[in-house]
Amino acid sequence: MNVPDENRYTTQHEWVRVLAGEETAVGARCRVGITEFAGTALGDVVFVEVPAVGSVVRAGETCGEIESTKSVSDLFSPLSGTVLSANEIVVQDPSLINSDPYGLGWLFELEVSSPDHDLLTASQYRDLVDT
């Protein structure tokens, strides 16, 4: 299972990549997606709803949905902040979440407003999913 070292992770199987700044610092810009483990467990994703640009999201709270052929799952925001951009390409082709979860399958980017969430390192996340 691919778990890139440069990302941070949540126990709800989202990944966070810091594009500018530090993830613990206010003002950092981060990209968010769901992990390969999550995509494999969900099966083929057919529909995704991402938060609107400009909306405020809070760590651990629902900010969208991911629907696969077999189930509907909530998308949780890994951090609190303001949504800067949403990936319209993945909305058009949700299969990218399965085929390229850390690349073209990213979901949204946000600017961190409060450093209140404990993210996992790649090695901690690997321990979580390698059961």
Place this chain on the structure above:
Amino acid sequence: MDQPSANTHTDLRLTALHQQHRALGAHMAPFGGWSMPLRYSSERTEHLAVRDTCGVFDLSHMTQITVSGQHAAERLDSTFVGALSRLAVGRAKYTLLCDDDGGVLDDVVVYRLAIDQFLVVANAINRPVVIAALNGGSDRCEIVDVTADRCLIAIQGPASGAVVDDLLGSPISSIRYYSATQAMFGGAPILAARTGYTGELGFELYVPASVAPRLWQQLVDERGIIPVGLAARDSLRLEAGMHLYGHELTPEVSPFEAGLGRTISWDKQVSFPGEPALRLNADVAPTKKLVGLIAERQRVLRTGSVVRSPDGTEVGHVTSGAFGFTVGASLALAYVSESAAAPGLEVQVDVGRSVESAHTTSLPFYARSKGSE
């Protein structure tokens, strides 16, 4: 998030290919009392393989019942709505078992193997109902459930003919649609039928369980045919507009509502369950009708979702919904009132978390090109 279901149901029946599914890493799921492969890799990949080249399915959960004896044909005529006594040897027929009210108890395919021998293939979940119905007659007739000793392996897709001919070493793929022929595999007699549930050219092989692993190995390991699970089987049959028992067909549905009135033979020599009720309804326009729905967005229209007209009036409900990977849209089958059944009407489907816009369409959603045959 859902985790892949662990196969801990020890009371589930296993097909003779269970070890093969495990070795392929299939996600197994309970289906009709059996542990069956839901998907091996990706449902999308499996679905598209069947449309583009071909795929192989283990359908050994399907109930296989042989009906033999001098009165076998009458027994089938007095059990199902169709005229099986008129079936030529080597041909197959899709037919229904109804209850006394004319509701559907099962849909089956019947093959005539010899003048006095038939094979009935029923849904796994309806095995007791179909066997009880077949045993209801008074004439002597031998009815044997051979499911445990047999396997059903389907090869479906535009390339399936060449694969089957190569596998069996004889040009059997030229047989007509809904017909079957005896063949040999691994020294054992098998039945090769040109039938299926995908909307593609395809074949179904009824084989002794003892040779099934070898046959599967020759297809999957030696020829690289992609194994396809029940999830993709469902999206394939949905695109082809085919009924699934428990969804489009239930005791609450009549053959007329399901669009299957044509399967009833009215001029048989014998009566059959539901005949009086069906005769009463034959000339009455059904109050609901099975239609196709195509959603505007890609969200899946789940079974049970209420369908409303644009003014908010409830007009029906979804019986099956899935993403159609070939059509490229979220598709559903729904029973709606006659007034909302015309193609091209706008409807709203309440899927719980949201209300999705869709429009009605005639079936099927997908029909294969037959130009290459």
